[in-house]
Amino acid sequence: MHEYSLVQAVVERIEEEVQKQRALAVHALTVSVGELGGVDPELFRTAFETFRQGTVCEKAALTVRVVPATWSCPACGKAIEKGAVLRCPACDLPAKMGEGSDGLTLDRVELEVP
Numbered sequence: 001m002h003e004y005s006l007v008q009a010v011v012e013r014i015e016e017e018v019q020k021q022r023a024l025a026v027h028a029l030t031v032s033v034g035e036l037g038g039v040d041p042e043l044f045r046t047a048f049e050t051f052r053q054g055t056v057c058e059k060a061a062l063t064v065r066v067v068p069a070t071w072s073c074p075a076c077g078k079a080i081e082k083g084a085v086l087r088c089p090a091c092d093l094p095a096k097m098g099e100g101s102d103g104l105t106l107d108r109v110e111l112e113v114p
């Protein structure tokens with residue numbers, strides 16, 4: 001189950017962010033999994049539930065989004081679907097062919113910052 005190593009990588013990245021921002025807690029996180037990446041969202045969720053015990057993510061709500069597209073915004077990570085204009089509507093930046101299409105992206109982390 002490579003979902004566990006993916007969860008570990010995500011949690012480590014969040015821990016870095018928590019230290020950088022001196023956050024007190026993690027409220028929520030959103031990850032995108034590319035449909036070409038062979039990541040099972042349910043397995044990822046299960047792995048997260050197990051792995052987060054004792055980590056900064058212990059009480060964080062997890063959202064897993066499955067991304068059908070191979071394009072995403074280089075700034076905010078928003079996925080842009082094939083057939084749509086390949087440009088992020090929020091950032092007005094050209095979309096980038098996503099690593100997200102065959103892997104896992106940490107989209108958003110909500111931290112409690114003092």
Ligand SMILES: [Zn+2]
Nearest residue numbers: 073076088091
């Ligand atoms: Zn954007």
